[in-house]
Amino acid sequence: MIARMSLLSRWLRQRGLAVRQFLFLFLVTSLLFVLLGWINWIESKKLWEEQAASDAQALAGRTNQLIDAYLDNVQNLLLLLATREDREQLLADGNETWATQALENLERTRNAVARSFFIVRQDGKVYSNSQVFYDIMGNPHLEKLYELSQAQYGAINSEPYWSPLSGQSVGYVQPIYGKTGQKLGIAVAEIDLQLLTQQIAQLLLSKNQSFAIVTKKNNVITSLQIPDRLLPYEPGVYPPQLQSGFVRKLSELPAGVSPIDGAIGPLVAVKTSPNRLGWSLYLFIEQQYFDQHLLKLYEKFRYIALIWISLLLISTYLMSRYFTSPVRKLAAKMDRVRDVEVLSPLNVNREDEIGRLAHSYNELLERIQQLLQETKNAERRKKEYELKMLQSQIAPHFLYNTLACVSSLARQRKTDEVRDTIKSLVGLLSFSFDKSTEFVTLAEELEGLNRYAQIQQIRYGDKFRLLADVEPAALEARMLKLTLQPLVENSIFHGLAPRKAPGTILVRGRITARGTLRLTIRDTGIGMDAAQIRRVWEPDGRPRSRQRFTGIGVKNVHERIRLYYGERYGLRIASRPGIGTVVRIEMPFEPMPEGVREAFGPMPLDS
Structure with a gap:
């Protein structure tokens, strides 16, 4: 049936709108005729659940209290035996009579809780409150109970079994330990299930209901001498036992109210959650008991005509919504x-x-x-x-020329110049090769620029001066490494070197009102015309000068800034032949989190 419904639903989803509209109208009209039966079923189910849940809650609470009190008595008796001060002497060899008398005394104070008591020693020796009957009939389940106690430390209970001394029973086991912690044996009490069943029956049994207690392994705890009429029992079996198929169906029921077939017809089964021993209580109520509550449902028949008209109008509206709502949702989503x-x-x-x-x-x-x-x-x-390519292009000829200068200064015995040049070269190389981050502060960039200028001044003497005018707040700005050096390098080689007279390079830094960092590099070199400025932005493929520190050009600096910060940022160049060149850099102002080095004001950046 489910497979057919699935096929029908799949077939319906594959039809066009016209077919589905026709089927929708047809089904709505047809469903109105079965509306009465559907309402009756819903209301009946609601009444059953309310009535059964209310009764079951009260009965299950009292029943669980009875079972807990019953088992607490058993546990207390066994604990009394297991914690005796003389338990080690009680279980010693030669004290069989003493142990038997202790169990007999325990049996006399049992208050009809348990039928038989046993002590099983480590060596397998068994004492019983009915030692004579035990010696004759024995008890094959004691060995299994002893094995069960080996896997657990505290008190445990077994599944129901037939005992030669106690009949249908459940074994409750309490390990006995010596004062030093060694295990001496176990104390066993066989619970009187017949008495337990009779006491529960006084609470639960009535003309229209019955009950059963089932363990987590689907074994029935209750033991009625006379089977009731509601539940199916195995024929010709004494004591009466529920049919195995019926017990299996019970285990499949969820907690709560469920229907199930009984011996004389349908029943309503109310299943409680398992108690601390894993036992579940099932309360069975005859379904006819609820029929008296269904009479009120017939009064609803007079309102069916009004409901039919209302549902027809509502279904027409829902049909329109059903076909148009997805289209509106799709259009709204796309908008x-x-x-x-x-x-x-x-x-x-x-x-x-x-x-x-x-x-x-x-x-x-x-x-x-x-x-x-x-x-x-x-x-x-x-x-x-x-970035990796750009920052790895340290020109080897720059190193060669710088080291040649150092060698020349050494031959001239200019010790201070040699020391300062080597110091600047080491600092510049450390600054360039540091791969821990691609970003530095403006102060660190200016410091690297200062070291570069000191090396070039050793070679060119007083050919140029490098000045800085940067406001202190701008020194904390975060920027890409080696942004200023290629631009100052261009000013030296292409602007100032061709001049005969000395020149000046000024680096200025300001934070604008829009929150951007504006850096300008102004030189007093030979300048450029418009055609030369255009060639700066065009990649010509020509090799860079061997005198350069890196292979990074003006265009590369511009592209790096745009890649990191966006199209609105980068470089702008203005120049006039014979006067000089100005390069302006704009990028977002972002303070470096870790802080910056000590700021410095306008001053010559000589060594």
Whole structure:
């Protein structure tokens, strides 16, 4: 039946709108005729559950209290025996009579809780309150109970079994330990299930109801001498036993109210949650008992005509909503498309034209999001690749020329100049090769620029002066490493070196009102015309000068800034032949979290 309904539902989802509209109208009209039966079923079920739950809650509470008190008495008796001060002497060899008398005294104070008591020593010796009967009939279950106690430390109970001395019973076991912790044996009490059943029956049994207590292993605890009429029992078996198939069905029932077939007809079974011993109480109530509550439902028949008209109007409205709502949702979803990265797909549970349209929309959205992610990953890889390439291009000829200068100064015995040049070279190389981060503070960038200028001044003498005018707050700005050095290098080689007279390079830094960091590099070199400025931005493929510190050019600095901060940031160049060149850099002002080095004001950056 379920498979057919699944096939029918799948077939219906695959039909067009016209077919589904016709079927919808037909089914709505047909369902109105079965509305009365559906209402009766819902109301009846509600009444059954309310009545059964109310009765079961009160009865189960009193029953569980009775069972707990019953078993607490057994446990207290066994604890009394297991914690005796003379328990080690009691279980010693030669004290059999003493041990038997102790069990007989325990049996006389049992208050009809247990029928038999035993002590099983470590060596297998057994004492009983009815030692004579035990010696004759024995008890094969004691060995199993002893094995059961080996796996647990505290008191335990067994599944029900037939005892030669106690009849249908449950063994309650309490290990006995010596004062030093060694195990001496176990104390066993066989519970009187017949008495337990009779006491529970006084609470639960009535003309229209019955009960059963079942362990977690589907063994029945209750032991009635006379079977009741509601439950199915095995024929010709004494004492009466519930049919195994019926017990198996009970184990499959959930906690709460459920229907089940009994011996004389349908029953309502109320199952409680397992108690501390894993026993579940089942209360069975005859279904006819609830029929008296169904008479009130017949009064609802007079309102069926009004309900029929109302439902017809409502179903017409719902039909319109059913076909138009998905289209409106899809249109609204598409109207809200602004950021496809955070837009969630549509929930699709249809296979008609609307469902296919929604599927196409979801696939399109997924593809766009995938392409965006791929583009972002490609950009990220591009940035990493370009930065690694740019920062690894330390020109070897710069090192060669600098070391040649150091050698020349050494031959001239200019010790101070040699020391300062080597110190600047080491600091500059450490600054350039540091791979821990791609970012530095403006103060650190200026410090590296100062070391570079000191090395070049050793070579060119007083050919140029490098000045800095940076406001203290700007020194904390976070920026890309080796941003200023390539621009100052261009000013030295292309602006000031061709001049005969000395020149000046001024580095200025300010934080604008818009929250951006503006850096300008102004030189008094030979300047450039418009054609030369255009060639600065065009990659010409020509090799860089061997005198350069790195292979990073003006265009590379501009692209690095735009890759990291966006298209609105970067470099601007203005120049006039014979006057000089100005390069302006703009980037967002972001303070470095770790702090910066000590700021310095306008001053010559000589060594």
